[in-house]
Amino acid sequence: MKASGDNPISYESFLQQIANRGRTMLLPALLEAQARYGHISPEVAGAIGAALCVPLADITGVIEFYGMLYDRPTAETIIRVCTSPTCSSQGAQTLLKELDQSLVVTPGHATPDGKHYLEKTECLGLCDQAPTALVDLAAVGRANSARILNPPGDFHTAIYADTPVITRRCGKVEPTSLANFLAHEGFAGFHNALKLGAEEICSRVKDSGLLGRGGAAFSTDIKWEGAASASGKPKYIVCNADESEPGTFKDRVLLENDPFAILEGMLIAGFAIGAEKGFIYIRGEYPRVQQIFQQVIDAAYENGYLGEDIQGAEFNFDVELRSGGGAYICGEETALFESIEGKRGYPRLKPPFPTTHGLYQKPTVINNVETFANVGVIMRIGVEAYRAYGSPGSSGPWLFCLSGDVENPGLYEITQPITLRELIYERGGGVRDNADLQAVLLGGAAGKFVSPANLDVRLTQEDTRAAGLGLGSGAVVVLSEHADLRQTFADLGHFFAHESCGKCYPCQLGSQRQSEILDRVANHEALPGDLERLQDVGWTMTDASLCGLGQTAASAVLSAIELWPDIFQGGAL
Amino acid sequence: MGSAKEISLTLDGKAVKVPAGWTLLQALEHFEIKIPVICFHGATTPEGICRQCVVEVEGRRTLLPACVTLVGEDMVVHSASERVLRARRTILEMLHASSDLSQSPELQEQMATYNADPERFPQARRRSAEVLDDNPFYVRDYEKCILCWRCVQACGDDLQFTYALALGGRGHETHIATFFDAPLPETTCVFCGNCVAVCPTGALRSKTEFFLEQGMDYDQIRIEKRKSRRDRGQS
Numbered sequence: 022m023k024a025s026g027d028n029p030i031s032y033e034s035f036l037q038q039i040a041n042r043g044r045t046m047l048l049p050a051l052l053e054a055q056a057r058y059g060h061i062s063p064e065v066a067g068a069i070g071a072a073l074c075v076p077l078a079d080i081t082g083v084i085e086f087y088g089m090l091y092d093r094p095t096a097e098t099i100i101r102v103c104t105s106p107t108c109s110s111q112g113a114q115t116l117l118k119e120l121d122q123s124l125v126v127t128p129g130h131a132t133p134d135g136k137h138y139l140e141k142t143e144c145l146g147l148c149d150q151a152p153t154a155l156v157d158l159a160a161v162g163r164a165n166s167a168r169i170l171n172p173p174g175d176f177h178t179a180i181y182a183d184t185p186v187i188t189r190r191c192g193k194v195e196p197t198s199l200a201n202f203l204a205h206e207g208f209a210g211f212h213n214a215l216k217l218g219a220e221e222i223c224s225r226v227k228d229s230g231l232l233g234r235g236g237a238a239f240s241t242d243i244k245w246e247g248a249a250s251a252s253g254k255p256k257y258i259v260c261n262a263d264e265s266e267p268g269t270f271k272d273r274v275l276l277e278n279d280p281f282a283i284l285e286g287m288l289i290a291g292f293a294i295g296a297e298k299g300f301i302y303i304r305g306e307y308p309r310v311q312q313i314f315q316q317v318i319d320a321a322y323e324n325g326y327l328g329e330d331i332q333g334a335e336f337n338f339d340v341e342l343r344s345g346g347g348a349y350i351c352g353e354e355t356a357l358f359e360s361i362e363g364k365r366g367y368p369r370l371k372p373p374f375p376t377t378h379g380l381y382q383k384p385t386v387i388n389n390v391e392t393f394a395n396v397g398v399i400m401r402i403g404v405e406a407y408r409a410y411g412s413p414g415s416s417g418p419w420l421f422c423l424s425g426d427v428e429n430p431g432l433y434e435i436t437q438p439i440t441l442r443e444l445i446y447e448r449g450g451g452v453r454d455n456a457d458l459q460a461v462l463l464g465g466a467a468g469k470f471v472s473p474a475n476l477d478v479r480l481t482q483e484d485t486r487a488a489g490l491g492l493g494s495g496a497v498v499v500l501s502e503h504a505d506l507r508q509t510f511a512d513l514g515h516f517f518a519h520e521s522c523g524k525c526y527p528c529q530l531g532s533q534r535q536s537e538i539l540d541r542v543a544n545h546e547a548l549p550g551d552l553e554r555l556q557d558v559g560w561t562m563t564d565a566s567l568c569g570l571g572q573t574a575a576s577a578v579l580s581a582i583e584l585w586p587d588i589f590q591g592g593a594l
Numbered sequence: 595m596g597s598a599k600e601i602s603l604t605l606d607g608k609a610v611k612v613p614a615g616w617t618l619l620q621a622l623e624h625f626e627i628k629i630p631v632i633c634f635h636g637a638t639t640p641e642g643i644c645r646q647c648v649v650e651v652e653g654r655r656t657l658l659p660a661c662v663t664l665v666g667e668d669m670v671v672h673s674a675s676e677r678v679l680r681a682r683r684t685i686l687e688m689l690h691a692s693s694d695l696s697q698s699p700e701l702q703e704q705m706a707t708y709n710a711d712p713e714r715f716p717q718a719r720r721r722s723a724e725v726l727d728d729n730p731f732y733v734r735d736y737e738k739c740i741l742c743w744r745c746v747q748a749c750g751d752d753l754q755f756t757y758a759l760a761l762g763g764r765g766h767e768t769h770i771a772t773f774f775d776a777p778l779p780e781t782t783c784v785f786c787g788n789c790v791a792v793c794p795t796g797a798l799r800s801k802t803e804f805f806l807e808q809g810m811d812y813d814q815i816r817i818e819k820r821k822s823r824r825d826r827g828q829s
Binding site: 064076078079082085086090348365383462518519521522523524525526527530533536548554558559561564565566578 | 597605632644677681683715716719750757758764765771774781782
């Protein structure tokens with residue numbers, strides 16, 4: 022919560038300023054009220070509804086959808102403790118017990134003095150320093166109650182790269198300094214792109230073989246060409262910075278260390294498809310990233326990199342930052358559009374696709390943060406040099422987020438494909454304390470488990486796919502022989518049950534049923550038939566869910582059943 | 595089918611032609627292939643929520659909801675493949691574990707048709723809620739709610755444009771909400787009854803029907819209603 026002295030204008034004036042934009046400002050208005058008052062009262066919600074012309078019942082619906090909004094008072098400070106698989110395996114449960122003793126507080130409640138409100142939360146994207154917490158705006162790694170009560174502000178993610186390409190400015194420049202960025206070849210790709218022209222940009226993106234880095238690995242050029250040739254106007258560029266996949270923090274690191282590079286990618290995309298407006302949707306759990314990127318946007322406007330006639334070209338482009346509100350589903354592209362439009366983050370039916378019917382039903386290109394970072398590189402070094410990195414089916418550099426029981430957790434940029442074994446043992450320093458490896462969760466909660474017998478798979482799209490796996494968002498969670506796999510399964514179950522939007526039945530009901538069974542498994546109380554129940558639930562979610570969340574919500578569990586069927590047999594162990 | 599463009603496709607092994615723009619559901623029903631639906635209703639916008647009408651289309655990774663998927667040239671559709679039957683059975687079993695389907699004869703019939711085991715998911719979290727009796731016209735018994743969205747759609751853009759109801763919560767905790775849980779008389783509700791009309795499970799019922807089920811006759815109901823109006827007037 023901000024102190025009232027931080028606010029130059031009253032909330033009423035703020036509402037008046039945004040009123041003419043209508044419902045699209047609903048989430049920003051609610052987040053501002055939450056920040057000022059610690060919750061959203063019926064009176065404030067009513068004022069928001071009147072100002073933005075939103076039905077009152079819908080405001081309750083939106084408040085209840087987003088985990089970071091509260092309709093009753095919380096406390097001066099909100100402590101969010103991450104209980105996702107990585108943090109849970111690194112002591113999050115112990116941390117919660119410690120807080121219960123030191124602060125006399127349990128999740129969902131305030132301390133007796135009303136100063137702290139404790140919340141269990143899903144992945145905070147701070148996995149390399151697990152266990153972690155977010156204390157209001159401050160990220161706390163290696164969290165204990167002392168560090169939570171006095172956040173030391175020492176959070177730092179290590180970046181490892183033999184040949185830094187995507188990460189080459191990270192740590193070398195002042196992130197919010199445009200002069201620094203320009204001195205390190207910043208906007209060189211954008212200036213090249215202006216000379217090339219829209220068609221040639223799209224053709225080079227195609228030749229580069231750039232695959233989306235958000236998890237689905239969809240061809241970027243298909244999105245761009247689709248939106249470029251679509252007839253509707255205006256067109257939009259959206260940067261998906263709602264990174265929430267458990268074990269994933271690459272987008273945070275890029276945005277914290279080299280944010281102008283992401284803006285550069287958005288500018289190139291906007292110029293290529295004829296868009297004049299871009300949005301960057303940054304998850305609510307990344308307040309520091311939001312502060313940094315707003316400074317970057319402001320600096321770009323002041324220096325002619327946003328606004329009208331950018332750099333003397335006939336190109337106008339605006340960028341607006343939007344904050345998420347604590348909902349994993351908003352990383353799904355159409356749910357993200359709904360969220361920007363001021364609604365509950367429900368995924369839409371597809372078709373139609375975003376290229377023709379995206380944000381506000383207009384042609385839209387939506388790409389992940391890392392994808393935009395690659396765009397700038399391609400325009401700067403050219404297709405041939407770019408394709409020298411990666412493999413034929415997975416061109417360019419790839420980022421991996423190494424966390425869990427590993428000696429050197431952090432962000433790894435890989436320019437020449439290596440195996441999972443090499444990543445963990447040669448680059449990552451091996452399993453912590455020389456313990457034996459029990460399993461790897463590859464690709465996040467929506468990914469799959471890999472057994473120690475399969476570590477020689479090369480980390481490319483084509484090799485992982487051939488092995489029945491996937492890179493997903495680049496998350497690599499290492500679990501040693503000491504990890505409690507049953508607890509990890511239960512954590513995954515809680516994650517999807519908590520983050521399912523509830524729109525379609527297979528995921529709304531299936532994520533809940535799956536979590537119930539996995540809790541039984543964790544407590545050694547599995548019932549006869551639970552393995553078959555998990556399979557029926559899992560395949561029904563995979564086959565019949567409306568969006569990618571439900572379609573992958575059973576992926577890790579189904580892979581675990583194949584690897585360790587005995588664990589899921591009722592009464593067997 | 596007139597002179598409109600026709601689409602050729604195969605439905606359960608039978609080659610057929612139908613007008614372009616039809617949904618798979620329309621096509622399948624036209625050829626008397628029965629497809630179960632839960633959320634679908636002619637008066638509300640199909641949102642593909644329940645997924646009970648899913649069918650298998652060759653070459654597609656996932657099953658597709660027939661209610662919102664348009665027919666496509668050369669589609670090969672299987673309306674009752676093994677994958678389809680597993681999904682339909684499991685959806686019904688999971689739904690039965692959460693909601694009270696005792697007043698949903700259509701869903702009970704589907705349970706029988708698809709061999710769904712009512713006891714398949716023991717120890718499951720159920721939707722439980724007090725019966726909400728806050729107005730003279732209808733009662734809300736959300737233990738029976740299956741979140742088909744029809745009442746919210748009828749209250750909003752599909753029929754009445756009143757917007758008294760919305761979806762609240764998230765995931766399995768999704769529920770039908772009013773503004774800060776306000777009783778209906780304190781909302782924009784105009785008691786048009788459209789939500790009651792489209793509710794498939796008896797979660798929304800007219801008060802008369804509700805009292806009749808409780809064994810009252812019409813005289814008793816009249817007295818009861820008068821009494822409750824008087825009580826409200828005083829409070």
